[in-house]
Amino acid sequence: MPRDVHVITHPLVQHKLTLMRRKDTSTKSFRELVHELSALLAYELTRDMPMQEIDIETPLEPMKSRVIDGKKIVLASILRAGNGFLDGMLQVIPGARVGHIGLYRDPATLQAVEYYFKMPQDMHERDVIVLDPMLATGNSAVAAVDRLKKTHPRSIRFVCLVTCPEGLQTFHDAHPDVPVYTPAIDRGLNDHGYIVPGLGDAGDRIFGTK
Numbered sequence: 707m708p709r710d711v712h713v714i715t716h717p718l719v720q721h722k723l724t725l726m727r728r729k730d731t732s733t734k735s736f737r738e739l740v741h742e743l744s745a746l747l748a749y750e751l752t753r754d755m756p757m758q759e760i761d762i763e764t765p766l767e768p769m770k771s772r773v774i775d776g777k778k779i780v781l782a783s784i785l786r787a788g789n790g791f792l793d794g795m796l797q798v799i800p801g802a803r804v805g806h807i808g809l810y811r812d813p814a815t816l817q818a819v820e821y822y823f824k825m826p827q828d829m830h831e832r833d834v835i836v837l838d839p840m841l842a843t844g845n846s847a848v849a850a851v852d853r854l855k856k857t858h859p860r861s862i863r864f865v866c867l868v869t870c871p872e873g874l875q876t877f878h879d880a881h882p883d884v885p886v887y888t889p890a891i892d893r894g895l896n897d898h899g900y901i902v903p904g905l906g907d908a909g910d911r912i913f914g915t916k
């Protein structure tokens with residue numbers, strides 16, 4: 707298994723992911739759960755973000771205290787399922803900028819096809835968190851980060867809900883410098899490139915399109 711994979715084992719994260727996996731979980735519940743999980747994932751993802759000291763005054767005296775520069779963080783959502791992470795993460799990192807990478811997976815070839823790309827300016831001074839609930843074959847994640855690297859961000863990390871060994875290997879071979887954060891590494895892929903046991907089609911489950 708690639709080295710730079712952070713498995714998020716926190717019981718609250720694991721519990722909510724279990725509920726999301728169940729096939730009888732409704733669209734409404736699925737969306738609420740992804741929202742709640744996003745905030746918890748943001749907590750893990752920002753654990754080692756750069757901080758700066760600023761001067762403040764408590765009611766008793768002045769002091770130096772540390773803050774994170776939220777505006778330097780870019781949440782880069784891979785459309786459309788990545789959008790499911792946005793609201794929950796923005797609740798925790800309200801100053802974050804948001805970028806969009808429009809990609810869909812061709813069901814026949816399983817290759818990623820780009821249809822949209824929009825990032826904030828001055829990417830060289832920003833830390834990017836790429837959002838996509840599913841890292842399956844890894845083709846979408848590789849294409850997204852290929853494109854993102856052309857904007858020269860200061861750092862990139864990738865977060866998903868579920869992945870598998872094949873996807874992690876493909877991603878790591880292409881982008882060994884990009885850490886992956888995930889609560890689950892499942893058994894593998896089926897003949898249609900779906901993660902098994904997985905949770906099904908994340909986009910369809912978030913947006914109720916099937």
Ligand SMILES: O=P(O)(O)OC[C@H]1O[C@H](OP(=O)(O)OP(=O)(O)O)[C@H](O)[C@@H]1O
Pocket residue numbers: 784785786787788809810811812816818838839840841842843844845846847873899907908909910
């Ligand atoms: O690792 P891969 O094999 O590339 O598969 C993962 C991709 O497939 C899904 O998106 P999909 O193409 O279904 O688009 P959607 O989000 O619009 O539903 C998912 O959200 C990932 O982006």
Ligand SMILES: O=c1cc[nH]c(=O)[nH]1
Pocket residue numbers: 787840842899900901902904905906907908909
């Ligand atoms: O398991 C998978 C694979 C690709 N896309 C999904 O939404 N789920």
Ligand SMILES: [Mg+2]
Pocket residue numbers: 787907908909910
């Ligand atoms: Mg989909």
